[in-house]
Amino acid sequence: MKRLWQFVSPYQRWLWISLGLLVLTSALGLVQPMLIRFAIDDYLMKGEMAGFGWILGGVAIAVLGELAGRALQAYTLDLAGQNALLDLRLEVFSHLQRLSARFYDRNPIGKLIGRVTTDIESLGEMFASGVVTILGDLLNLIAILSILFWLDWQLTLVALCSVPVLLVTTMWTRVRVRRAYEKMISKRSQLNAYLHEQASGMSLVQGFRRERRTKRKFDEINESLCESQLESVNWESILSALTEMLSSVTMALILWYGGGQALEALSLRASGLPSTTGGVAAGMTLGTLVAFLQYMERFFGPLTELSMKYTVMQNAMTASDRVFRLLDNDDKMPESPTPFQGPKTAGHIRFNNVVFGYDEANPVLKGVTFEVRPGEKVAFVGATGAGKTTILKLLTRLYEVSSGSIEIDGINVKDYGLKDLRSRVGIVQQDVFLFAGNIIDNIHLGHPEIDDAAARAAADELHLDVVVSRFPGGYHEPVRERGKGLSSGERQLISFARVLALKPAVLALDEATSSVDSRMEDLLQQAVGRVMKDRTSLIIAHRLSTIRDVDRILVMHKGELVEQGSHSDLLAKKGFYWKLYRLQYSPAN
Amino acid sequence: MRETLRPLLPLLRRYRRAYILGTVCIILSLWLKLQIPRYFWGALNDLRDLELGQSEFALEDAGGLIRTAAFWILASALLSGPIRTASRILVLGNSRKLSRDLLEVIFARLLKLAPSFYERNPTGQLMSRCINDREYVRGLGGAVYMYMAETFLMYALTVPLMFTIDVQLTLIAIAPYPLFLYLARRIALKIQVTAGAAQASLGDISEKVDESLSGQLIIKTLTLEEFDLGRFRERCAEFKRLNLRTTRLRALLIGTMMGLGGLSTILVLGIGGERVATGAMSLGDFGVMLTYLTMLAVPTRTLGFVISSLRRGTAAFERLREIIDSKVSLKQESDSLGDGIGAAALRVSGLTVIYAPLSEQPHLTGSIPLEHIGGDSDVSRTVLDNVNFEVPAGTTLAIVGHTGSGKTTIARVLARMLEVDPGMVFIDGQDITSLPIDELRSATGYVPQDAFLFGETLHDNVALGSPDAGRSDVFEALTGAQLAVDLDQLPSGMDTMIGERGVNLSGGQRQRTALARVLLLSPKLLILDDTLSAVDTHTSDAILEHLRPFAKDRTTILIAHRLSSICHADNIVVLEEGRVLESGTHAELLASQGWYASTWSWQEQSRVESDVAAQLEAELNADFEASQKPKEDM
Structure with a gap:
């Protein structure tokens, strides 16, 4: 991560702009449910229509601002990413050029091509849905949580019951996903090397009628790559479905708890006692509830995506590991720190x-x-x-x-x-x-x-x-x-x-x-x-x-x-x- | 787009059941998801009625009501979990299998494509297509399909539900869709073009890396690192530019789709809100409507992703199709009932080979740099012009001539590595273009100048075409190629790993390995194309000596520079600029006083001149050689 930063830092200006835009758009996104709550509680519920148009206008501006911000944010982020990737690619390439002849004796070219192309591409995906976005998501989550607590802290606590479950399972699957990815990437690299070798020597494969055997071996490697991929698909699927499921469970919790409170308030009122707790009748208005739900949606949305991004990140991390391991390879011909500098002479x-x-x-x-x-x-x-x-x-x-x-x-x-x-x-x-x-x-x-x-x-x-x-x-x-x-x-x-x-x-x-x-x-x-x-x-x-x-x-x-x-x-x-x-x-x- | 993707269907069809099951699972889990707001808002409506004292329920029953609703929500959530997992495993898993099958199909095609295809299309380009483009196509069968299904189903399920609540309001909510979808389509088309270009550019990068890494030793000795990096940088910069362009378009597309979601919400809020205020609509209904719209906002946004991924995948698949649809120019199966290849008598009549201009040769997009196409030098080139000769079965023909006179082209035509029109080359009286390629290849042993080694053991490299050969057979072939004597220099003899990751064999050793391969194959037609150019003269003579009995009952084509190594051939053809200059036996050619005779005398002269001293001394020191023997073994 730290090493990646070294390539990103020259373009960090774009990164910060992107992050700034992200905060801005998140804020604009978060304002929308509040405006709607305001519209429902203060206007619709009261049948007060004067000024309602202003609120709508506010929502429209927020929506427009959000989408413009998003588009701009995605672009600036990619600007930083693509520039950093270009530098990284060039660095890997010129590093490869510095590596010694012995290195090339040991490493098949097919595998090395993958480092400069496919692996760096994976890193690119990480930029698109990676660091900044995840940072933004986290900020967003924190903001939403604060608003939720502010709206109704007890209900929020109830609603968040499912989060620990999510965290534990994520941690648990994390190890497995990572293992599956490592296996997958090494298989992929094996496939690339084989493909490269056979394609380079294709005239021999054909001339000596090796097609069938070559195909069998190729299909074998291809198959084992596919198997390792299927394994990671299983973990990803479970993780994503679980997040989605927990979001629905939260709805049930909100209803059960919020509704229960409302009822309690009603019974209290029915029995003539003043309402002390929250609930629909007291603290919780309908507008709050709608807002609450929309915030929950916005809360779980990124979480679901987070699990998806997580696999992309995993892929990218494994790839970046390999790229940096290559950059760490110091199989260079050592050069004298104080090289002799003389004119070209006769050559003795x-x-x-x-x-x-x-x-x-x-x-x-x-x-x-x-x-x-x-x-x-x-x-x-x-x-x-x-x-x-x-x-x-x-x-x-x-x-x-x-x-x-x-x-x-x-x-x-x-x-x-x-x-x-x-x-x-x-x-x-x-x-x-x-x-x-x-x-x-x-x-x-x-x-x-x-x-x-x-x-x-x-x-x-x-x-x-x-x-x-x-x-x-x-x-x-x-x-x-x-x-x-x-x-x-x-x-x-x-x-x-x-x-x-x-x-x-x-x-x-x-x-x-x-x-x-x-x-x-x-x-x-x-x-x-x-x-x-x-x-x-x-x-x-x-x-x-x-x-x-x-x-x-x-x-x-x-x-x-x-x-x-x-x-x-x-x-x-x-x-x-x-x-x-x-x-x-x-x-x- | 539909046309482009059609060939994908047979592959998809294999997993039809899994896809159907997966789609059913998607429908089920979405349907369950949609039940949740109903229960939720239904319960809230009741609560509100209760609060307003309009309920038909008693207060005591309300607790149960809410608990029931909560229970149902919980139940649908728990039920949808496994279903959703199953849908993802089915669909995403299928996409991996699809990707695997696609690669199998491509590789099977690569195995059939003629060598000329590989000459036109750099390996790096092919690799990039097989790896990077396939990745996007995989997305089509997986994530894109899933999101597309989810999105459409979400609409299909939600919109009717919205209609049951309020027809007019629903119509208003979906009113902006046509315009926005039209805009999205326009942008998506641009994405397809740009993404295709970006993928091609990635192919260039891959090609460049392949080129540079393969030539590292030479790049290092000539200190070309900076020059090479400069060329690499150009390609990377182009790739960056195209990528950024794609990002801009995608951002625009996703922005458009978000705007659509927002507009719908505002419309419902404004108009629905007014209705609630006037009492024309219940608050519960209004809430359900808003929730549905909120639920639709996510798939609408995803729709942007789906559309752009679909386009990018299509662009990638187009590039894969270029390989899959590449014509297999060599005949695979025989349609004539020929007699097969017998003694391999060769007849070449009027052999003409013209290389078409680069721009007219079939090639994959991007594998020929644009600046080469249509330029001054982009014209056709006649390589062989009406070449005629005959090689009776079991005889040897030698082909000599200047660098670039077309010798190798003839060898490649005879080895069926270069396609020719019918009616020019015949084996045992049969047109080679009508013979099944498999039969032809098993009868032909071609040893090219550049020996390619696979990353396997020496034994396996030699046994390339004869997997059933025993070790003694392999050793015999190595002996014939004069490579057996080098075995003790190799760490594990015949089992030494050679090739890319193994021991570095010298140029001569590589050529001898390639020769041993063919000796083991024992073909009826033997073609040696300057096979011994990197082998020292002593070894080369020993090899030729060994080959003589071997070549006796085979038809042999020998290409060489040193005339003394081919002067024993039954017939010799001298080529110049793709035409036969003269032909005949060694004696005939010497008598005719042409190119051959003058080259021979030139080569001979340099030989004899310097030989005089040695000849004299040779006689004096006949037994000296023996005394030197032990020294040689050190």
């Missing part, structure tokens, strides 16, 4: 006995030490799974080393600001990620320092212009979600151009051209040769032919650096590289 890289594993039990790098001098071009070779890509992930601190250290220009990578570090090292990755937009957008990606011309220059350098000329839209050809519609080679070129446009000090290519056809790759190699000039460059490629021009080759095997040297040195050494090379270039078997 040093790995000192680096040990790392994605999980403790399976080290991927087992003590790797090497150095890359500024401007040097170094290639990493080795079988799939040897740990080549991991080296790049550690260099940009997507993951933290388990032991050992990594330095760029003599500064530990931990001492750089994360953004600064990553802008120094440009990695062209194996996995390509394109945003929905167009091609040129995907190259400059909102970096203010790259204009369209610079982006095109980077793209032309990679001969992307040749590829792009085939599209009717050229560089403005639309790109859909994750680059659907473009070939893998086209996607790789775009993502290469994107890195190039940023002019990083260290350029790293991770199988960056694996999907580009050979002819294109030849052109690309020349381009790469140009862009690598005067840059520290790291290259991962499984086609050894693409790396012959590098200054040095580091051979990785099962997490260890087993050899290094120039192409000819390594061949002369007749070690791993020599073997790999022979395997690749012996005539195809």
Whole structure:
């Protein structure tokens, strides 16, 4: 609750206005029965019609004021709510962006999407029928109670007999409703994750004719979600019916007690004694009774709604719990409080006995030490799974080393600001990620320092212009979600151009051209040769032919650096590289 | 609106009995509720008569009279409690079941929709529809139905009762309704439009989150966080704007309905009051009238909520219908009595694929950004242009060509992932569009470039299409894909969880997993679409070596960049810009001195050049390799 306030407080002005309007409208609402009482007792009962119109006019104004106030109140409340939700959504989103790569290894995206959409929506409902409204309801209830006591305190006490019953049952069901909701939300999250995964891999589900099994599993989860929902429906129903029932019981109590008193008064009068107690004959006029009833209606109305709002609140609280738990997740890459701030330099890289594993039990790098001098071009070779890509992930601190250290220009990578570090090292990755937009957008990606011309220059350098000329839209050809519609080679070129446009000090290519056809790759190699000039460059490629021009080759095997040297040195050494090379270039078997 | 909601009826009909029972319960509990003012005011009337000395009762009987009335009120209250509970459980419970069934229907449809549907419609959008829109539709079958029933019944039961008291006064009380209901309808229509837009905007948000989270690693390395947040913010701001607009409209609607309730009360108070004053109406009757009106004020206010929720639900259901009504473009059942697929001989004649302009492709509202529609680039694109080739059963065809020349499109057409017109692709002489999709898929094994892994164990990922396969079969497939050697790197071997929440496999390992899947399936038609692009050459050669006997009695389509890996194919097709540039065997193509020959010599040259040194040394160090063996195992 307190944490939610932190998001609401910038807009509290609207909240207070809303609350003020709520008090005002409540007052206007409460005035109405009093006016009617006045109309009945002082005018109708006496047959006095002069001035009756004024009273009616008063009622009309109160009604109009109430409804205008209500509408305005709902709007101002939502204004605060929607603004706060926007901030919260953005906060959750940028928090997600700060979370480490490890976090994403552990959490399915389907579940996380729910946090930013569905869960925050539930919080929105809480605003609509939540805090302020409930506060308003409470104020209203207190006001009504005061008026009722003022009208007839004894009758009020009798009428309120049922309230303790209501309170006790609410408390009792509360625990159960909450439990049911927690179960429900976790089931829902499970369903979302499954839906997301299956929809993403739908072509496989269909291609391997898994439809029936997938459907069975899906229906199972769907069913168990439904069961948990039905449970909460039961509790909600009981609570709401009970409130309604108690409101009717109160009517009976009022009649029984009020009527009894009236009778007593009548008997007293019949027996000639002066009336001492209340009742219709004495204190309680008919107008009071009508007013009393209307107030009771207004009293129980919010109470019934309160039980409904309660479930909405419950839903929202569970949702906000999850949202804030996510915000509390501190699985971030720790950043140095005093990051190194120096100019982008040549990029001198040093790995000192680096040990790392994605999980403790399976080290991927087992003590790797090497150095890359500024401007040097170094290639990493080795079988799939040897740990080549991991080296790049550690260099940009997507993951933290388990032991050992990594330095760029003599500064530990931990001492750089994360953004600064990553802008120094440009990695062209194996996995390509394109945003929905167009091609040129995907190259400059909102970096203010790259204009369209610079982006095109980077793209032309990679001969992307040749590829792009085939599209009717050229560089403005639309790109859909994750680059659907473009070939893998086209996607790789775009993502290469994107890195190039940023002019990083260290350029790293991770199988960056694996999907580009050979002819294109030849052109690309020349381009790469140009862009690598005067840059520290790291290259991962499984086609050894693409790396012959590098200054040095580091051979990785099962997490260890087993050899290094120039192409000819390594061949002369007749070690791993020599073997790999022979395997690749012996005539195809 | 009625038309839109019609498909919901069959789902609702399943719970007809529960709905009828629930409605009966609602009627009963309302009827009981309405008895209360009668008793109450009846008793008060008697009291007043007594006070005025006009009663036919004796004072002594009056106590009993009041007690009887109180008793009846109590009895109806106690009776209505369980009935009301039952009505809510029935109706609200039904809505949950309805929502469950609706999702089942949608998911069943999603399972049938062609891959091209998923290409056009981002997963995030689909998720948002399944979750957020369905929630509003659920409201229709639950809260909205209940309130609607309660409201209408309340009117249906109260108004006749009011008529029995005073016809004229009742008519006056309901006189303002038509005008206000007309106003409400106008506002409600606007709500439907705005709420629909807001829901679409929520879909955008969901799509964006999906996109960003899937690309986190890349976003982080390229420090795109701010750019990405900016795009997210735009969508959220739009959502906020639409939400506020909906709120304004709803507030207006509820205000209108409250005004209606207030106006009725004032009319009855004014005119009825005058009658009481002149003695034309008894005070009791006047009181009952006022109480009824008070009782009606709540449902009138609820009516505003009902109308707007109905509209919002309709807008949401429209969006769900877009999925449910999406055409299943692939033929599901065979209507011709074909011979089925035998040896899988392929014939492709005049294959032409043209991508329609974005705006003309069927897609869900909002899944293509508006700025892409109707722009300069929104024109059709020919991807394949009159492609012809034949693959006799049991032979291998290789397809090579530049990036973007249409290789993958052919693979996708053959795997029936992309719809084509009839008369272009034939398997065993039968048009693939006439073959049942199920049969076709069981005969085809397609390994795409991007390997998707499910969040299951490696074993289950490989056994995807063959649930009955034994562990040894799976292991054999892994061996064939050269993945068995990697097993000891995985914490629990074949039972290691992979995919979204499991161990991170490298790109090459993912591709090999996808290959193993298909090997296990043992299909008649095998399509490998640059499947080994992320696998190192050594492993890739070993895989191809292993595949050769496997491919012997199967029809195989091989797509690759490295010509040396496909030069053994029985036939090779070179594609350029969607057209067949040349075709023939390796030897024929070399002889024809075209694209293939020049690419081959270029690739060969780079191979041979650098190979010279190695070749020489290889002879000198024939036994050196053996001495290196132990080192390799460390």
